[in-house]
Amino acid sequence: MPTLTADPSRLRRTRGALVHPMSGAVWRRSLRVRSADATVAVSLRVGLAAAVVLVAFGITGHGSVAGFALLGALSSAFSRHEPLRRTAQKVGLVGAAVVVSVLVGGLVAVSGMPVEAQIGVVAVQAGAAAALLHAFRVGGPGPVILVFAASAAVGYAGSAAHLGVAVASAAIGAAVGLVVAVLPFVFLPWGPARLSTARALGVLARVPAGADAAEARSAVVTARQTLALTAGPGARDHDLAVVLTEAEAALDRWLADGDAGPIRAVARHERELRKTKRHSPLPVASSAPGELPRPAAFLAPGLAGLGTRDMRVHTGRVVLAAALSGWLAAGLGLDHPMWASMGAMAAMQGITYAGTVERGIQRLLGNVAGAALAAGLIALSLGYWQTAVVIAVLQACTEVAAARNYGLCTMFVTPMALLIVGLGTVVGPEIGIGRVLVTVVGVVVGIVVAAVTLGAEDRAHLAEVA
Structure with missing residues (x-):
């Protein structure tokens, strides 16, 4: 009769993975602040969406x-520098998901089920949210906002009437977020295509100095796809399409004989393309048309991605981590145990195990700093309008920091989240301590679950970064 025995090799890998967070190099990488471009426009857009709903509801x-309307409006942060079509699709999808999340959380509250069952349902919702955004390649703040929306509804919806108000508020906010997200395209329809082309030329210009040629070619491919989504595949004679053709030809020339002249010639357009203009024709050197791909679909690939084995495994890991962390926080008697589920989920947004560890460290450090900031703001006993101004500013700062370091981003998100909670109920400065404690639980559980379920690709990546 076969017996169940532990796999020694798996146990060794798990032990090695659990030691990984103790490395000083890992903590140093977690503290790195990356360079980022074109962050101000997105931060202003999301700040505007937040301000509109806060003012209107006030x-x-x-x-x-x-707060529910604000969570819906934050859907405007889920598309950065993408063409109109893709922006509308992604922001619309996230806005609808926020509304559904509020509905799920509200139904859980109205049902009267015990807190352990509530945590289980929200954990399943967390897995579904993670799968949805991952399959449809939606970036931005990630599925944590959807879990926060559900947990907020659990705490608010004491009746069907409350539930209806919360859902309606989230829907109004989602509509505002969508309008604000697409509004810039009225004035700058070519903005994403120009920026994507400028970024490609920037990478190309660094190739003679040692930058990866494959990265430059990938950037050109991305720019072509962005242009195709903006203008359609028939715009082969568009100046941006011609520039991208010249860029690829210049790269081929460099790889063939080391001649950097063509690269310098085409890279000179980068500065002009980074200027905020509705459209400005470029003095292209060639009259040859540029090839553009067929615009990538959105719905079909996303639905297909939901059914893959990798997606099922990822979803299962998120559900497990979210449920275990929430149950542990509840067992320890901590307030807001679903916030622990959010912490576990946020950590597991890392593409690799090493990424999970870094995000976990960044979330923990960001929450400590953010909780201290939140305690100071809450101690000021701000009125509604002062709180609204602070939330809008914090949201704008979040978007500026998001592309640079997740810990910095979390430092602004934490006080914003606690102030949002304070819009619907009275909170004291001590709520910041509770936030840190449940975050510790969530991050630790998330990292442990990721270590126990370590995949082959994670093992290879850990060996590279060790």
Whole structure:
């Protein structure tokens, strides 16, 4: 009769993975601040969406549910520098997902089920949210916002009437987020295509100095796809299409004989392309048309991605980590145990195990700093309008920091989240301590679950970064 025995090799790998977070190099990488470009426009857009809903709900006397509208409006942060079509698709998808998340959380609250069951349902919702955004390649803040929306509804919806108000508020906010996200295209329809082309030329210009040629070619491919989504595949004579053709030809020339002249010639357009203009024709050197691909589909690949084995495994890991962390936090008697589920989920957004560890460290450090900031703000006993201004500013700062370091981003997100909670109920400075404690639980559980379920690709990556 076969017996169940532990796999010694797997146990060794798990032990090695659990030691990885103790490395000083890992902590140093977690503290790195990356360079980023074109972050101001997105931060202003998301800050505007937040301000619109906060002002509207404040004026109409519905400030207590403005937090749900704000969560819907934050869907505007889920598409950065993408063409109109893709922006509308992604922001619309996330906005709808926020509304559904609020509905799920509200139904859990109204049902009267015990807290352990509530945590289990929200954990399943967390897995579904992670799968949805991953399959449809939606970047931005990630599925944590969807889990926060569900947990906020659990704490608010004491009746069907409350549930209806929360869902309606989230839907209004999602509509505002969508409008604000697509509004810039009225004035700058070519903005994403110009920026993507400028980025490609920037990478290309660094190739003679030792930059990866494959990265430059990939950047050109990305720019072509962005242009195709903006103008359609028939715009082969567009100046951006011609520039991209020249860029690839210049790269081929460099790889063939080391001649950097063509690269310098085409890279000179980068500065002009980074200027904020509705459209400005470029003095292209060639009249040859540029090839553009067929615009990538959105719905079909996303639906197909939901059914893959890798997606099922990833979803299962997220559900497990979210449930275990929430149950552990509840067992320890901590307030807001679903926030622990958010911490585990946020850590597991890392593509690799090493990425999971770095995100976990960054979230923990960011929460400690953010909780201290939140405690100071809450101690000021701000009124609704002062709180609304602070939330809008924090959201704009979050977007500026997001591309640079997740810990910095979390430092702004944490006080914003706690102030949002304060819109619907009275909170004290001590809520910051509770936030840190549940974050510790979530991050630790998330890292442990990721270590125990280590895959082959994670093992290879750990060996590279060790």
